[in-house]
Amino acid sequence: MGSVYSTRFIDNAALSLLDVYTVPAAFVAVVRDIDVVIGVNIGAFEFTFIGTGGARLWTFNGPSSAGEAAQWRGRQVFQGGESFALEATGATFSYSACGYLLSA
Secondary structure, three states, rough: OOOOEEEEEEEOOOOOOOOEEEEEOOOEEEEEEEEEEEEEEEEEEEEEOOOOHHOOOEEEEEEOOOOOEEEEEEEEEEEOOOEEEEEEEEEEEEEEEEEEEEEE
């Protein structure tokens, strides 16, 4: 059987407002999918995928209702030592980010 490259970088069903993943040295991370479900909406909200240097790579916002979902599909590459984050404001969310973790 070959090596498994698929990785769940962030998986959060808690009330955390910020999750950061730092790529281990000697690896390259490719983020392919982010899935978000609104838990409790308290009004206007924002959910953001933040890349290296604070770049806003994707934002899901609104007002919306509990249970609404959004997905991001793409390819963002992060080198060893770089970080990306998922940040939530104004609501509670369940979310995950997955992709590939490759040796450099």
